[in-house]
Amino acid sequence: MNVAIQIDHLIKSYGTNTVVKDISFTVKHGEIFALLGTNGAGKTTILECIEGLRKYDNGHIKINGKIGVQLQSSSLPANIKAIEAYKLFCKWNKAQENELFNVFDLEPLKNKQYKDMSTGQKRRLHLALALIGNPDIIFLDEPTAGLDVEGRISLHSQIRKLKEQGKTIIMASHDMAEVESLSDRVAILKDGKIAFIGTTAELTNNVGTKYRIFIKTKNPLQNAVFEQGYWVFTAENISNTLYELLKTCKQTKNTVLDVKIERATLEQLFMDIAKEEK
């Protein structure tokens, strides 16, 4: 079967506040699927419903395969050593203590207590724990939150290796750059609903190719956002917008000091979707 996870009409409320509103999607085997959204969009709730950590009010969840979970906020007893936690989880999962500990470069940390580990080291340990028992489907909730650049690069590389091994990965993130570099498909959540689902390329096509024109002028310009010394305009047609802008500057005798044009990043497109109708 090609479907790893199938979600049908999932609804979840906390009291009177419905945070997941009739959501349906599927995740295929072997793909990296990202749930994107601003804080409070419902990403973690959806993941926790799928993981079995949270009860849901309505809908159906079908999982084809063994799951491994790395939670957004997780912890272990303060005084437990990395190797002890690893052994404990291996024993309860009846799994062999294999090379996972070394794969995540945890060998130098094996006698380090949990309370003395850095955020990155804890993330690596929790990822190793999530992979005990060789799961087919791996859940990663904000996997790089709180990591430094080196930690992020290292974790991204490990996530790519998991994909190469044929694992299905479903991740929640609010970092578009991370999602863009890692995922095959994306679902953007907005107010508990899916605002977009598809590949990153489809996202670009769906929203349309937008450009950002940065102009530095002697005097202020109207109808523009001021960012780091430049007046910024968003446009789909560069030539028309740029022509109009330069014409206005000439007519008002406003000296143009610099002009830059950038193609809108996926992150900006995501922000556009997230902000729509607000």
Add this chain to the structure above:
Amino acid sequence: MNAFLYGVALQWKLDLRNKGILLSYYIVPLVFFAFMGGILSSINPQAKDNLIQSMTVFGISMGAILGAPVSLVELYGSEIKKAYKVGGIPLWIAVINNFIAAFVHLFIMSLLIYFIAPLAFGAKTPNNLALYFLALGIFIIVNLLVGTALGLLIKSPSKLTMVSQFIFLPSIMLAGIMFPVSLLPKFLENLGKIFPATWGFKLMNSDVFDAKIIIPLAVIMLISIVISGYQLSKISLE
């Protein structure tokens, strides 16, 4: 070693690394024993007759009521329970591990008092050794069940400290281990009967097995088991 035994042994080691738990399982009870053993046996030579029992009741009450619930609050009041749940570790196992590890710690502490008291203070050893150790085992179990119920009922460490002290202090003051309960006003003497320390002290001082002493301990044990079971079922369903 299977998962269960590994978990128990690991919990025992984690307790030894936790300064707070180490204080309540060993250091404070033994330091209290060293000071009070000397004072009580000097001012009242008759105190030597039940010095082992009184200091043991103090140590076990402290360890089980103030120390044992700490690990449970740390686990069930935090994200650790989620990590265990997704990691395939049953949530109830932490209660069992903590219980067995704490039992071993408190038994070792009790043995230290049992062996040191006669040598250091000339304390009298119990007449019926088998009954004493049976009583000791029962008393540790009942206290740990009370501690477990507290650890599962209370979610925050600060609240736990407050509630635990509320049980521990009257237990010690009203159990008869510091002075005879006959010196207390009737109301306080009766109040002392709701705490396991009062019955544990009586049981450990008995030369014969008295069912009347066991009944109140059994009731406390039963209530604690019901509370713990209910709380655990709630935690599992969350």
